[in-house]
Each structure stands twice: as C-alpha cells, then as structure tokens.
Amino acid sequence: AAREITEDALEHAKGYLRSELGKRIKLFRIPELHFKYDESLERGMSISHLIDQVAAEKPVED
Numbered sequence: 001a002a003r004e005i006t007e008d009a010l011e012h013a014k015g016y017l018r019s020e021l022g023k024r025i026k027l028f029r030i031p032e033l034h035f036k037y038d039e040s041l042e043r044g045m046s047i048s049h050l051i052d053q054v055a056a057e058k059p060v061e062d
Helices: 002-023 039-055
Strands: none
Touching: none
C-alpha cells in the first residue's frame, strides 16, 4: 500500500519536479522523468536475514 501511495505521489509531482530541474540545470531540453521501483534493498535485506538464520543454526568450527 505504501509503495502505491509513493508511486502515485511521484507521478503527481512529476511536472513540478521537471520544472524545478529546468530552473536549476541549464539544458536545452529537460528530460521526461520516469520512476521505477528498485527492489534491491528489500532483496538485500532478505538475503542478509537468510544468512543470519544459517549462521545462528550452524556452530562455528575452529
């Protein structure tokens, strides 16, 4: 639900963000903005959690 709300907010603000970029960046044309959700943080946290589980189950051998 939070992801959808964020996507909607970014879509709604796209024109404003583009106009602000145009004020700050000296380009002939300001590019269109496209937003794509990045799942890498969630995937990394999931992998880290799995590693923690395995580490807790196996005793360390010297």
